[in-house]
Amino acid sequence: MTAYIIRRVLATIPVMAIVALFVFSLLYIAPGDPAAVIAGDQATPQDVERIRASLGLDRSFLVRFGAWLWDIVHGNLGTSIFTNLPVTTMIAQRIEPTLSLMILTLILAISIAVPMGVLAAWKQGTWIDRAVMGFAVLGFSIPVFVVGYLLAYIFALELDWLPVQGYTALKNGIGPWLQNLILPAVALGGVYIALIARITRATMLEVLSQDYIRTARAKGAGQRSILFLHALKNAAVPIVTVIGIGIALLIGGAVVTESVFAIPGLGRLTVDAILRRDYPVIQGVVLLFSFVYVLVNLAIDLLYTLFDPRIRY
Amino acid sequence: MASASTLAPGGIDVGAYAAAPVMPDVLPPVKPKKGFIGFLRRNPTIAVGGFLLLLMLFVAIFAPVLGTVDPTALAPAKRTREPSSMYWFGSDMLGRDVYSRVLYGARVSLLVGFSVAFLASIVGLTIGMIAGYIRLADSIIMRIMDGLMSIPPILLAIALMALTRGSVQNVIIAITIAEIPRVSRLVRGVVLSLREQPYVEAAVAAGTRTPMIILRHILPNTLAPITVQATYICAAAMITEAILSFIGAGTPPIIPSWGNIMAEGRALWQVKPYIVFFPAVFLSITVLAVNLLGDGLRDALDPRMAKRL
Numbered sequence: 116m117t118a119y120i121i122r123r124v125l126a127t128i129p130v131m132a133i134v135a136l137f138v139f140s141l142l143y144i145a146p147g148d149p150a151a152v153i154a155g156d157q158a159t160p161q162d163v164e165r166i167r168a169s170l171g172l173d174r175s176f177l178v179r180f181g182a183w184l185w186d187i188v189h190g191n192l193g194t195s196i197f198t199n200l201p202v203t204t205m206i207a208q209r210i211e212p213t214l215s216l217m218i219l220t221l222i223l224a225i226s227i228a229v230p231m232g233v234l235a236a237w238k239q240g241t242w243i244d245r246a247v248m249g250f251a252v253l254g255f256s257i258p259v260f261v262v263g264y265l266l267a268y269i270f271a272l273e274l275d276w277l278p279v280q281g282y283t284a285l286k287n288g289i290g291p292w293l294q295n296l297i298l299p300a301v302a303l304g305g306v307y308i309a310l311i312a313r314i315t316r317a318t319m320l321e322v323l324s325q326d327y328i329r330t331a332r333a334k335g336a337g338q339r340s341i342l343f344l345h346a347l348k349n350a351a352v353p354i355v356t357v358i359g360i361g362i363a364l365l366i367g368g369a370v371v372t373e374s375v376f377a378i379p380g381l382g383r384l385t386v387d388a389i390l391r392r393d394y395p396v397i398q399g400v401v402l403l404f405s406f407v408y409v410l411v412n413l414a415i416d417l418l419y420t421l422f423d424p425r426i427r428y
Numbered sequence: 429m430a431s432a433s434t435l436a437p438g439g440i441d442v443g444a445y446a447a448a449p450v451m452p453d454v455l456p457p458v459k460p461k462k463g464f465i466g467f468l469r470r471n472p473t474i475a476v477g478g479f480l481l482l483l484m485l486f487v488a489i490f491a492p493v494l495g496t497v498d499p500t501a502l503a504p505a506k507r508t509r510e511p512s513s514m515y516w517f518g519s520d521m522l523g524r525d526v527y528s529r530v531l532y533g534a535r536v537s538l539l540v541g542f543s544v545a546f547l548a549s550i551v552g553l554t555i556g557m558i559a560g561y562i563r564l565a566d567s568i569i570m571r572i573m574d575g576l577m578s579i580p581p582i583l584l585a586i587a588l589m590a591l592t593r594g595s596v597q598n599v600i601i602a603i604t605i606a607e608i609p610r611v612s613r614l615v616r617g618v619v620l621s622l623r624e625q626p627y628v629e630a631a632v633a634a635g636t637r638t639p640m641i642i643l644r645h646i647l648p649n650t651l652a653p654i655t656v657q658a659t660y661i662c663a664a665a666m667i668t669e670a671i672l673s674f675i676g677a678g679t680p681p682i683i684p685s686w687g688n689i690m691a692e693g694r695a696l697w698q699v700k701p702y703i704v705f706f707p708a709v710f711l712s713i714t715v716l717a718v719n720l721l722g723d724g725l726r727d728a729l730d731p732r733m734a735k736r737l
Binding site for chain 1 (some may be wrong): 460571572574575576578579580581582583584586587589590593663667670671674675676677692696697698701704705708712715716718720723
């Protein structure tokens with residue numbers, strides 16, 4: 116058990132190293148010379164050269180990568196070219212809306228998708244099943260910003276039930292916070308719900324045909340207890356895996372959703388950084404999102420041992 | 429997908445049952461229709477998806493003769509007109525005809541979708557084959573792919589686009605790079621399991637050379653899963669292109685693409701929702717068509733898989 120955990124944790128190191136190397140190369144080959152930008156228009160070539168040396172930009176790729184990695188490990192993601200603020204500060208300012216949006220979406224999606232998938236598997240072949248699967252195809256096909264505009268148009272513009280755009284910090288009360296986030300969360304959750312519902316149905320179908328389910332039926336267990344206690348528990352591993360992998364969809368979708376709903380989060384920060392070619396910020400956000408993604412999936416892998424005691428590598 | 433149970437069950441020979449001796453010989457035995465039409469009737473998802481996709485392809489190819497005007501022609505005096513007989517889908521804030529722009533936009537979407545699907549499949553097939561066949565390369569390649577896969581694909585594409593100027597070609601390259609890891613992984617998995625198959629082992633035992641085994645036994649068996657995967661990649665690429673263009677990091681504004689049109693309509697969407705609405709509908713229908721095609725192909729190519737998903 117402990118050996119498995121240690122091995123699994125160690126296995127993420129090369130993955131993170133590849134991500135770091137990739138993200139660093141991004142900055143390395145990015146067009147534009149940071150030294151020239153910092154020196155300004157009036158600078159002589161000697162000035163630029165001096166600044167380049169003081170920034171360490173004249174050193175080799177590997178030396179610079181090492182220095183950069185050293186900074187990252189110490190929580191220094193560099194300075195924005197555009198605002199001159201540390202990237203960590205900029206990320207800290209923007210993290211709450213994005214985190215709120217993603218957590219709300221996660222809760223919403225799981226609590227809708229899992230029952231949907233279970234229901235579809237239970238009623239396999241009926242119109243309920245077909246409706247769920249039809250919804251799943253639509254969920255995969257309608258891009259997140261299309262759903263976003265559609266929801267905003269119906270529920271904010273036409274019905275006037277919810278605010279059209281914007282974000283209210285959690286400290287101003289959970290009501291306004293939720294009001295602003297509910298439409299973005301539903302829009303962002305579409306694909307995710309489709310994904311989870313589909314895998315839940317598939318796994319449940321497989322589990323429901325197992326002998327131990329027949330045994331549970333034979334001993335007189337109720338339908339609900341069979342579905343949610345016996346079957347869902349045994350179907351948990353693939354479902355949880357997909358929930359973890361699907362977080363990549365959430366991260367990608369958040370960038371767009373925040374643009375549609377004018378939420379000042381990390382997604383907007385990314386978009387602004389792209390338009391201004393603010394490479395340190397792009398780098399910082401990509402690095403942060405990727406590390407979070409890797410860590411979440413690591414946590415899920417370790418959770419397996421709870422769901423399925425047979426997993427002991 | 430869904431229709432696994434509603435579809436005419438692909439593999440079952442209905443005729444054999446109809447001809448069973450207990451059946452009264454009143455009706456002629458039902459034979460599954462042969463040929464292309466029969467195939468479509470047995471796979472309605474392929475038929476619907478294929479039809480919609482062909483329709484979009486038609487729109488893309490014949491955009492200039494479908495009642496369109498120059499999609500980049502400005503008409504400042506006729507800005508933001510509501511949809512009418514003159515402007516079928518209305519006009520945008522520069523007075524450009526949204527109908528023409530949306531129809532021309534199909535070209536970008538389909539070009540990006542097909543190109544990425546093709547390129548990612550070819551490169552992914554090659555990398556997956558190497559990883560599946562050369563043990564030494566396997567661990568290195570798969571570590572790199574794991575690393576790339578832990579960067580969310582849209583973010584990866586955005587990061588790559590930040591390095592270059594916006595152009596359709598760069599969009600295709602960026603999305604392709606973001607999709608390659610998944611294909612490589614799929615192919616590697618298929619190759620590894622195929623190598624254990626008795627017929628491959630038999631070929632090895634009979635002294636068949638490795639290149640011949642790959643060509644005869646491995647490659648043909650990877651084609652079905654890779655075709656299915658390619659359709660999903662095509663759908664994902666279309667969405668990613670639209671997202672990139674929507675946030676201003678994709679197709680340059682001079683070329684009308686569905687993401688671009690939506691980005692331009694964004695500022696006005698509360699008062700002039702049709703500018704965003706029409707490209708959104710076209711994009712959704714096209715992606716839906718490709719997804720349906722993919723689901724149908726998966727069911728048709730792998731009946732065992734069809735039962736599960």
